[in-house]
Amino acid sequence: MSMFMDLPTGRVLVTGALGQIGTELVEALRQKHGHEAVIATDIREAEGCQILNVMDKKGIKKLMFEEQITEVYHLAALLSATGEKNPKLCWDINVTGLENVIAAAKENNARVFSPSSIAVFGPDCPKNAPQITPLNPTTVYGKTKVVGEELAVTSGIDMRGIRYPGLISYKAPAGGGTTDYAVEIFHSALEDGHYECFVREDTKLPMMYMDDAIRATIELMNIPFEDLSDSRGGYNISGCSFTAGELVRSIQRHLPEFTCTFKPDIRQKYADSWPEEIVDVVAKEEWGWKPRFNLDKIVDEMISNLKK
Ligand SMILES: NC(=O)c1ccc[n+]([C@@H]2O[C@H](COP(=O)([O-])OP(=O)(O)OC[C@H]3O[C@@H](n4cnc5c(N)ncnc54)[C@H](O)[C@@H]3O)[C@@H](O)[C@H]2O)c1
Secondary structure, three states, X not given: OOOOOOOOOOEEEEEOOOOHXXXXXXXXXXXXXXXXXXXXXXXXXXXXXXXXXXXXXXXXXXHHHHOOEEXXXXXOOOOHHHHHHOHHHHHHHHHHHHHHHHHHHXXXXXXXXXXXXXXXXXXXXXXXXXXXXOOOOOOHHHHHHHHHHHHHHHOOOOEEOEEEOEEEOOOOOOOOOHHHHHHHHHHHHHHOOEEEEOOOOOOEEEEEEHHHHHHHHHHHHOOOHHHOOHHHHOEEOOOEEEEHHHHHHHHHOOOOOOEEEEOOOHHHHHHHXXXXXXXXXXXXXXXXXXXXXXXXXXXXXXXXXXXX
């Protein structure tokens, strides 16, 4: 018999729902569970989204109890570039905020999805990052994600996560991470014909199209708890890896006049501390992960959707 509740039948809470991932995950969850069953929340105001600050422990518990929430997608966080500018706030939101969600989930017998990141890896990790390897990130952001992965397996609830690579999407702006250049570049290419990139041309990082990331999230949450190992705190999943220069050349297939210059800033340092590629055999074996988008396909989708 299952140690935890079986797969979801109830109502769903999304924190940080107005961000780059939340904007698309809420849509997908509403398709799956029905519009009314998904409560979107954020610290910012918007139509169809309730205000909920993840630092408000009582507020989370009250909302989860009143709405009979059985599944939480906890997306509220500060990302790497923003987080390193304000490490104390990053720790508070990413760790204390998560602890608050876990406490409320425990009381309400709810399952939790909480994203991890490729930022858990540090310079001592092989450039082709395995699932299991020492996690010694140099950024505070990365450290908060390591704590999140540990809490997933020690907190006594059904909690799962994915080490998302840099996510590329067109529906909402990127939220202050080191891989934001791979989103900004499309807007600048179409609007100005030029982009000044904040990492070097040869910087290679793991990336993924948002459709793949959303599908991965929903697929992982569909798997019975018993089928998952302790890697469930943060599964490696690979989309595709490319350099900033390769991204430019793929965009030039559509916009031959597009130019890009490279002016690395502090974010180069974070990028250099992360792996170039991700080994995702564990996610493939445990829950059948398979990406659908390679670099050129991502670029084709981004350009055609942004042109609309
Ligand atoms: N986007 C990526 O490339 C990427 C990569 C790896 C991991 N992740 C992780 O995925 C999750 C979501 O990322 P995202 O890209 O959607 O981020 P984002 O910055 O776009 O969105 C985060 C949202 O959280 C909200 N928020 C901030 N503080 C809050 C608070 N105290 N209470 C409630 N809401 C608050 C913000 O208003 C924002 O809408 C984060 O945990 C992030 O670390 C994202």
